Amino acid sequence: MKIFEVVADGRPGGGTTVVLALVAALREQGFAVHFVSQKDSYAMSAIAGLAVPSHGVNFFPLRVNPTTILAIAALLKRERPDLVHAHGARAALNIVLARLLPGVPKFPLIYSVHGYHLGGGIGWLRSLAMLSECICHRAAVANVFVSVNDRDRGLRDGYLSMRDNPQVIYNGINLDDLPAPATPNLKTIAFLGRLTAQKNPATLLDVAERLRDENYQMKIIGGGDLEEEIRAAIIARGLSEMITLTGALPHQQALAELRGVGVLVLPSLWEGLPLVLAEAMAMRVPVVASAVSGNSEIVRDGSTGFLVHDQDPDAYAAAVRRLTTDMASRRTIITNGEALVRSQFLLSLMVSRHIELYQKHLSAEN
Numbered sequence: 309m310k311i312f313e314v315v316a317d318g319r320p321g322g323g324t325t326v327v328l329a330l331v332a333a334l335r336e337q338g339f340a341v342h343f344v345s346q347k348d349s350y351a352m353s354a355i356a357g358l359a360v361p362s363h364g365v366n367f368f369p370l371r372v373n374p375t376t377i378l379a380i381a382a383l384l385k386r387e388r389p390d391l392v393h394a395h396g397a398r399a400a401l402n403i404v405l406a407r408l409l410p411g412v413p414k415f416p417l418i419y420s421v422h423g424y425h426l427g428g429g430i431g432w433l434r435s436l437a438m439l440s441e442c443i444c445h446r447a448a449v450a451n452v453f454v455s456v457n458d459r460d461r462g463l464r465d466g467y468l469s470m471r472d473n474p475q476v477i478y479n480g481i482n483l484d485d486l487p488a489p490a491t492p493n494l495k496t497i498a499f500l501g502r503l504t505a506q507k508n509p510a511t512l513l514d515v516a517e518r519l520r521d522e523n524y525q526m527k528i529i530g531g532g533d534l535e536e537e538i539r540a541a542i543i544a545r546g547l548s549e550m551i552t553l554t555g556a557l558p559h560q561q562a563l564a565e566l567r568g569v570g571v572l573v574l575p576s577l578w579e580g581l582p583l584v585l586a587e588a589m590a591m592r593v594p595v596v597a598s599a600v601s602g603n604s605e606i607v608r609d610g611s612t613g614f615l616v617h618d619q620d621p622d623a624y625a626a627a628v629r630r631l632t633t634d635m636a637s638r639r640t641i642i643t644n645g646e647a648l649v650r651s652q653f654l655l656s657l658m659v660s661r662h663i664e665l666y667q668k669h670l671s672a673e674n
Contacts, residue, residue, distance in 0.1 A: 309339060309340060309387045309390050309391070309666075309670060310340045310341075310388070310390050310391075310631075311334065311339055311340065311341045311342070311389060311390065311391050311392075311393065311666060312341075312342050312343075312344055312387070312389040312391070312392040312393065312428055313327055313330060313331050313334075313341060313342070313343055313344070313393050314343075314344040314392060314393065314394045314395060314399040314400075314403065314492060315327045315344075315345050315351065315395040315396060315399055316345065316346060316367035316368075316395075316396055316398035316399040316402070317345075317346065317367075317396060317398070318345035318346035318348065318349025318350055318351030318352055319346075319350055319351075319560075320350050320502070320556060320640060321501075321502050322422070322479070322501075322558065322580070322581075322582050322583040322584065323395060323396065323422040323423075323580070323644050324345075324350065324351050324354075325559055325583060326395075326405075326422070326454075326479050326480075326583065326658075327343075327351075328343075328351065328354055328355065328358075328483065329359045329480075329655055330658070330659060330662060330669070331343050331355065331358065331360055331484055332358050332360075333655065333659040334659070334663075335358060335359075335360055336435075337663070340363045341360060342360065342362070342363065342387060342389065343355045343360050343361070343362045343363070344362070344363045344364075344380075344383070344399075344452075344471075345364065345365070345367075346364065346365065346366065346367050346368060346488075347364025347365060347366055348364065349364075349534075351362050352670050359628050361506070363383055364471070365379050365380060365383070366379070367398055367402065368553075369397065371397075371398055371401065371436075371440065372401060372402065372405065373402075376402050377402055377405045377406045377409070378406075380402055380403060380411075381406040381407070381409045381412050383405065384403075384406060384410050384412050384413060384415075385411055385412055385413070388413045389415055390415060390596040390670060391415055391416050391417075391418065391666055391670055392415055392416075392417050392418070393417075393418045393419075393420065393447075393666075394417065394418070394419050394444070394597060394664075395420045395422060396420070396421075396422055396662065397421075397437070397440045397441055397444050400417070400444040400448070400626070401440050401443060401444055401579055403417060404417070404443060404444060404447040404519050412457070413636060416449045416669040416670065416672070417447055417448045417449060418449060418450050418451075418452060418665065418666070418669065419444045419445065419447070419448035419450075419451050419452070420446055420451075420452040420453075420454070421441075421442070421451065421452070421453050421454070421456075421458055421462070421580070422454055422580045423454070423458060423578065423579055423580025423602060424441070424458055424461060424462070424467075424578075424580075424583075425506070425569040425578075437466075438467065441462070441468075442466075442467050442468070445462070445467055445468035445472045445474075446468075446472065448472065448473075449473065449629070449669050449672075450473040450475065450665055450669060451468055451472050451473060451474045451475070452475060452476075452477050452662075452665070453474060453475070453476050453477075453580075454476070454477065454478060454580045454581040454602070455476065455478075455579075455580055455581045455601060455602045455605050456476050456481050456512045456605060457601030457602060457604070457605065458601060458602070459474050459475075459476055460596065461601065462465065462474065466528060470526070475665075476601065477658055477661045477662060477665075478581060478605075478652055478653055478657070478658060479580075479581045479583050479586070479653065479658060480586075480655040480656065480657050480658030480659070481583060481586050481587055481590060481649070481653060481654065481655055482654075482655040482656075483590055483650075483654070485560070486563060486587060486590055486591055487560075487563055487564050487566075487567040487591065488567075489567070489568075489591050489592040489593075489672035490567045490568030492569065492570050492592075492593070493525075493568055493569065493570060494570040494632040494633075495523055495524050495525060495570060495632065496524070496525045496527065496568075496569045496570050497515075497520075497524060497525070497526050497527075497528070497569060497570055497571045497572075497573055497628055497632075498526065498527040498528075498529060498565070498566055498571070498572055498573070498593075499517075499526075499527070499528050499529060499530070499568040499572070499573055499574065499575075500529040500530060500562055500563075500565070500566050500572065500584050500588075501529075501530050501574065501576075501582070501584060502506045502530050502531070502532040503528070503530055503531060503532035503533065503534040503535045504532045504533050504534060504535075505533075505534070505577070506576060506577055506578060506579075507532075507574075507575070507576050507577075508575045508576055508577045508598070508619065509528065509534055509538050509575075509625070510534075511575040511621060512526065512528060512543070512551075512573065512575060512645050513541055513542065513545055513547060513551070514540075514624075515573060515575075515604060515621045515624045515625050515628070516547050516550055516551055516654055517545065517547070517621075518622060518624075518625035519625055519628065519629075520547070520550060522629075524550070524628070525551075525552070526551045526563060527551075527552050527554065527566075527569065528551060528552070528553045528554065528556050528564050529557065529565045529566060530554070530555075530556060530557070530562065531554075531555040531556030535553070535555065535556075538553065538589070539553055547607060563591070566587070566588060566591065566593060567586075567591060567593075568593075569629075569630050570593075570594075570628075570632045571594055571595070571596060571629070571632060572584070572585070572588040572593050572594070572595045572596070572627050573595075573596050573597075573624060573628065574595065574596070574597040574598065574603065575597070575598050575616070575619060575624065576597070576598050576603065577598070577600065577619075578600050578601065578602070579598075579600055579601065579602030579603050580602050581602045581605060582602060582603065584611070585597060585606045585607060586606060586649045586653040587605065589606075589612065589613070589642075589645035589646055589647060589648065589649045590649045590650075592646060594613060594631045594638060594641045594642055594645065595607055595612075595614075595645070596613060596614045596615075596624055596628060596631065597615060597616070597618060598612075598615070598616055598617075598619060599615035599616060599617045603615065606648065606649075606653065607652040608644070608648070610640070611640075611644050612641060612644045612645040612648050613641060613645060614627040614630070614631070614641075637639070646670070
């Protein structure tokens with residue numbers, strides 16, 4: 309059984325991390341798995357150590373590119389996969405168009421949505437993005453969502469229907485890959501993620517200003533499109549002695565930076581289901597996150613962490629203070645968070661559900 313796992317965006321981040329972990333687990337269980345991603349990307353470098361056949365394709369800068377479609381068609385003709393799993397609309401749409409070309413073999417397509425990323429689109433660009441989602445959903449034999457919220461949004465907004473076989477498979481983490489919990493420095497708070505508009509890093513500086521006179525320190529762990537803008541803003545706002553910006557780091561090194569901090573803060577504008585929340589909880593780092601879809605499925609407000617509405621920096625600062633001064637509340641949050649991760653957000657659960665899905669549709673195809 310030959311399975312293709314395809315993720316167009318090969319940059320460091322939660323979606324890429326999930327797909328790489330899935331590929332490694334499938335290989336360990338004896339599947340003939342191939343990996344397809346942006347050529348010369350972080351993902352292609354990361355996969356090199358797994359002894360998995362990999363194929364670099366140029367998915368950027370255009371969402372749909374005739375050269376990309378032809379390259380994918382040639383790859384499908386040559387390798388003849390039994391099943392293709394596309395992660396994200398850019399990967400799925402190019403595959404859907406490639407299999408329309410003469411000589412491309414038939415195969416079941418599974419499409420995974422790692423969060424709908426339509427929030428930044430305006431006008432006709434947004435309309436095209438919505439149309440892309442509809443095409444991908446209709447072409448797939450099953451549509452996988454990493455959060456209930458995204459599945460329900462797709463149904464509500466008409467991107468898909470129940471006939472498109474939507475189902476939720478939560479992202480999962482391997483506890484053995486995480487650094488061991490450490491004695492926390494309660495006065496150090498952290499953010500871990502890409503510095504992009506989605507993650508809303510500017511709000512971190514607003515939070516830092518509210519905690520400036522209380523001896524807190526902040527680590528911003530990650531790099532991205534807004535890194536230089538955030539770095540300049542830290543200097544301009546006189547926060548250089550309070551905030552450390554690490555820049556982009558390999559995943560394991562980023563987690564090592566998170567180990568032992570007092571609180572993780574994640575002020576995203578939208579999410580699918582961010583792995584960093586599960587990773588922090590498993591490392592016994594309590595979390596404060598924006599009350600957006602995806603976050604709210606792992607952060608149960610007041611039970612496994614705190615949620616903040618309307619990107620209110622005062623509310624973020626208040627939640628940080630509570631988690632670093634109210635030790636009874638902190639212990640309850642940490643215990644509940646760790647238990648939730650172990651019951652619902654483990655890699656082994658994610659992999660087993662994917663294998664069940666693959667076997668079901670491979671059997672139906674045959």
